[in-house]
Amino acid sequence: ARSLRRKMLKVVALGVAFGGVAFGLSPRCAVVRPRGAVRMGVEGVLRRALREEKRFSLAVDRGGTDRTLARVVTLKRGDVVQVTRKRRGSTDLVSNHAFDLDAKSLLANATEVKLDVDGLRYRVRGDGKVARTKRRTMREEENVAHDRKKRRVLSDEAPFLLRLGLVDDSGRPRPGRERKLAQVRRFVEILYHALPGAPTTLIECGSGRGYLSFAAHDLWQGNATVVGVERRQALVDEANDLATELYGGGTTPGTPTTLRFLHGDVEDFFQNPSALLSDAVHNNTEAVVVVALHACDSATDDALYAAVLANASAIFASPCCHKELRPQLDARVRELKRVTGRPLEPHESALLELGRHGLQLHKTAEMLTDTMRGLLLEIAGYDAPKMLEWVASDHTPRNTLLVATKKKKKGDVDALRARLRHLAAYYGITTHRLATCLGESLLDPSSETTTAATTKTTKTTKTTLVAATKPPPPRVVPHRMAPPEEEREHSVVSNRV
8 A cells, every 4th residue: 555655646746747847837947948938949039139129148159169158238338239259279259239130140050058038047958958947137237237346355445545645536546556556455355365354453564654554454444453563753653644534543552543553663572562462462362463565674584573472373474675695695605616625515516506697596595585484483383384476576576475374283393493404504594584583593503513613623723823823023123324235135135034
């Protein structure tokens, strides 16, 4: 009885499904033949849409690499049909037409067709069956507008962009400021996607006019305290005045404002990071983020060290010029050129070849500086930093971004120190600003002892040799009459000797 009952239920279900398909009761069925499609097919639906100048979207696949797209767009002169022919390996061909297009030519040799019109989607697959499904009607401005507004993390209407001279009254980039505007927008996008939410405090080291500080404040709508540190008093006063005008509040630490700028070097806050951090941050130091955009030379190292002292949860730094290691590389190249008693090691020969070209040696110094910074941050308790090309090189050649986040588990610090010292010895580097700040030596401990003993012995030997070879003091001859000719010749020879 149960088996018979199941069979009867199956028969009833199949009958209902067949009846629904036959009478068009299920508009979402994959093989439905709607009345309009049965009567005139997709070509007729498209022809009627063109004749009545309806808004539609068409996609025609012809197999292989040929594909045609057509949609109604709104231009200044009115609605037109925009046809795009896509060809793999070649440039797309885009053309605008009136509504008197031939529907048959658009659908010629089609293997699959998708047509959206009147809120419905018609689809023809390879088997020739016509399907009609309901679809959500797109918003009118998204469906027909030809000029689409870009979705940006940083709004074009942000008031500080106009006040800082990055855009004009119409919101367009000012001539000559396009690159700076692109950098600020891209940096803010990276902050938005990299951080799960607004941090408690964001510190910008070397804030300048405060482009990033204002952008970060606008991004999080005042939910994060943004502090800019700058050594030029005039820029600090200008930025604080603008922050007060735009967002209100005070401009000194401890006031309710969430955007302020402080005067001084980053070094001034090394021993007293509480000058930058509010009381709330001291209770939750994991919510501190430090950013630095194009801090010159070792100022980037100072910003990284300030981030370590502040126990920052994330660091975003884009270095500028790299001048500290280049003289050391030059000295190493000169030293290798003077080697005569032994053959050069392979890595020494490679460095000597790089030394023949100043540009290549300069780029090597840049890469070496940032690589050592990454290792030093790992030693300080951060994950291996990511090196990103955060903006196109035509906006700025200094387009490397270092991103580091706090480690959840401690790593093998001794192994990291060994890697750092090996890298420094490979290129002959003895000093690095960030290593000095963190108290990390770039020399191997055993070699340091040997070097110290050798230096002491060398100094003693040099002192002995100097004492042994020191010429006697010149003999002082009292004023007297000129000596005879024979004695005069003897005096000249002695003076020469």
